[in-house]
Amino acid sequence: MAYAQDAGAVGARLSPQVDSLIRAAQRGDQEAFEQLVRAYDQSVLRLAMNLLRSPEDARDVYQEAFLRVYRNLHAFRFDCSFHTWLYRIVTNICLDQLRKRKVRKEESAVVETSDGPIDRMEAFEEEAAQADPERSMWNRQLKDKIEEALQELTPRERMVFELRHYQGLRLRNIGEMLGTTEEAAKNCLFRATQKMRSVLGDFV
Amino acid sequence: MTCDSVSKLIPLYFYGELTPDEEDQVEQHLHGCSECSAGMERQRAFAAALDQRQAEVPPMLLEDCRADLMAAIQGGAPRLAKPAKGPWTLFLEAMGATFTGLVRLRNPIGALALIAVGFFSARLIGTNPAAPVASSPADDVFATVRSVQPDSSGRVQIAFDETRRRTVSGTPDSPNIQKLLLAAAREDNPAVRVESVGLLKDRAHSSEVRDILINALMHDSNSGVRLRALDGLKPLAGDAEVRKALSDVLLSDDNPAVRMQAVDLLVASRDGATVGVLQDVVQKEDNNYVRLKVEKALKDMNASIGTF
Numbered sequence: 252m253a254y255a256q257d258a259g260a261v262g263a264r265l266s267p268q269v270d271s272l273i274r275a276a277q278r279g280d281q282e283a284f285e286q287l288v289r290a291y292d293q294s295v296l297r298l299a300m301n302l303l304r305s306p307e308d309a310r311d312v313y314q315e316a317f318l319r320v321y322r323n324l325h326a327f328r329f330d331c332s333f334h335t336w337l338y339r340i341v342t343n344i345c346l347d348q349l350r351k352r353k354v355r356k357e358e359s360a361v362v363e364t365s366d367g368p369i370d371r372m373e374a375f376e377e378e379a380a381q382a383d384p385e386r387s388m389w390n391r392q393l394k395d396k397i398e399e400a401l402q403e404l405t406p407r408e409r410m411v412f413e414l415r416h417y418q419g420l421r422l423r424n425i426g427e428m429l430g431t432t433e434e435a436a437k438n439c440l441f442r443a444t445q446k447m448r449s450v451l452g453d454f455v
Numbered sequence: 456m457t458c459d460s461v462s463k464l465i466p467l468y469f470y471g472e473l474t475p476d477e478e479d480q481v482e483q484h485l486h487g488c489s490e491c492s493a494g495m496e497r498q499r500a501f502a503a504a505l506d507q508r509q510a511e512v513p514p515m516l517l518e519d520c521r522a523d524l525m526a527a528i529q530g531g532a533p534r535l536a537k538p539a540k541g542p543w544t545l546f547l548e549a550m551g552a553t554f555t556g557l558v559r560l561r562n563p564i565g566a567l568a569l570i571a572v573g574f575f576s577a578r579l580i581g582t583n584p585a586a587p588v589a590s591s592p593a594d595d596v597f598a599t600v601r602s603v604q605p606d607s608s609g610r611v612q613i614a615f616d617e618t619r620r621r622t623v624s625g626t627p628d629s630p631n632i633q634k635l636l637l638a639a640a641r642e643d644n645p646a647v648r649v650e651s652v653g654l655l656k657d658r659a660h661s662s663e664v665r666d667i668l669i670n671a672l673m674h675d676s677n678s679g680v681r682l683r684a685l686d687g688l689k690p691l692a693g694d695a696e697v698r699k700a701l702s703d704v705l706l707s708d709d710n711p712a713v714r715m716q717a718v719d720l721l722v723a724s725r726d727g728a729t730v731g732v733l734q735d736v737v738q739k740e741d742n743n744y745v746r747l748k749v750e751k752a753l754k755d756m757n758a759s760i761g762t763f
Binding site for chain 1: 510
């Protein structure tokens with residue numbers, strides 16, 4: 252849960268500055284808008300990257316999300332935190348992408364090629380256990396198994412799990428972002444965990 | 456609490472999402488139940504395993520995203536766009552501005568205006584400060600200065616073409632607006648092209664619009680414009696000319712995002728030539744993502760990756 256410090260805390264920690272940036276951006280101050288984007292965009296990009304495992308798709312999500320923010324910022328009325336409002340937009344776009352993938356049944360991180368399966372993320376991940384081939388092999392199998400486990404989740408379960416586990420957000424907040432109750436988010440997280448643990452079986 | 460109810464609460468306990476009361480009960484139970492304690496350990500191991508699956512954001516991706524966004528905003532800006540000022544407006548403003556005011560003109564037009572101030576003020580004001588500037592253009596006029604001729608009396612004659620700005624509004628379907636959009640798609644300003652191609656893209660069934668979109672896809676220097684054109688051509692992915700353009704783009708466009716989308720469109724309504732085109736691309740493509748996508752497309756079509 253390395254991201255717990257990140258997204259959720261940004262809004263609370265920076266609230267007064269963020270509010271004045273939003274107000275300035277609403278008045279048309281382009282620089283304020285840029286600063287606002289920079290306060291949040293790293294966590295948005297990481298969320299998209301982690302969910303979609305594709306730099307191109309993450310880039311699309313980033314672009315679409317912040318363009319929507321840009322176009323609709325005048326309608327933001329401070330009745331929830333800006334972070335929640337932004338994440339409503341971002342999670343909607345990511346959920347759409349995940350649903351499309353489910354329909355197309357493609358785009359797992361592993362792509363079959365003429366040289367055998369290639370992990371699309373490989374280029375960006377450091378293999379920590381390179382010196383120990385046995386461990387490296389086990390890590391690889393575990394990685395594949397985790398991918399398989401994540402594929403079992405519905406897009407919504409995937410999203411709740413992502414926001415809780417990787418982004419460190421509270422379930423109440425997640426419910427608010429996804430337009431549902433804290434209770435429903437709890438159930439979702441529970442189902443996600445159960446499904447994944449049953450796929451991972453002996454690995455953990 | 457029973458083992459069954461505790462095992463259901465373990466994930467929420469792990470994430471700190473139980474009420475203090477529930478938390479106490481779970482802790483008490485775990486204390487005395489080795490089976491549930493082992494379950495808790497498995498939850499920890501499971502979470503630790505998942506921690507390792509964090510995607511690294513590729514270096515430069517964030518900067519690329521920021522650049523894309525700012526380009527799109529400066530290009531399409533329907534919301535925060537500031538009213539554009541013509542060179543004359545800038546020039547006249549600069550004439551009236553104090554020096555500190557001039558420093559704010561940071562763009563090239565501003566710089567040009569500054570040079571003009573130096574030059575013209577010497578000519579216009581230098582010897583006869585009271586001499587009026589005859590028929591200076593109004594604020595909504597863009598002027599292109601064609602010649603500047605000082606005469607012996609210290610006055611200067613400037614010949615300029617003026618273009619008056621007019622604003623019209625209407626739905627993108629109305630013929631007048633569509634005509635202007637078609638013209639705007641060929642404008643020098645990429646911001647204007649992005650927005651107009653974006654609006655035309657839902658109207659690709661008209662052959663005039665289709666031609667403009669194909670032209671934008673193949674020749675526009677701005678990848679944002681090309682991507683919008685591609686988007687607009689989606690419904691026509693079966694059209695022979697569109698397919699020809701897509702094949703060309705796939706082999707020659709320098710932007711991988713454009714090539715990725717071109718693959719999608721070609722594959723979406725494949726014809727006899729698709730496999731050959733894609734096989735050709737696999738040989739030449741130097742971007743890993745595009746190549747993998749093409750290889751996957753070929754595999755889905757049960758075609759071999761190489762040509763033999």
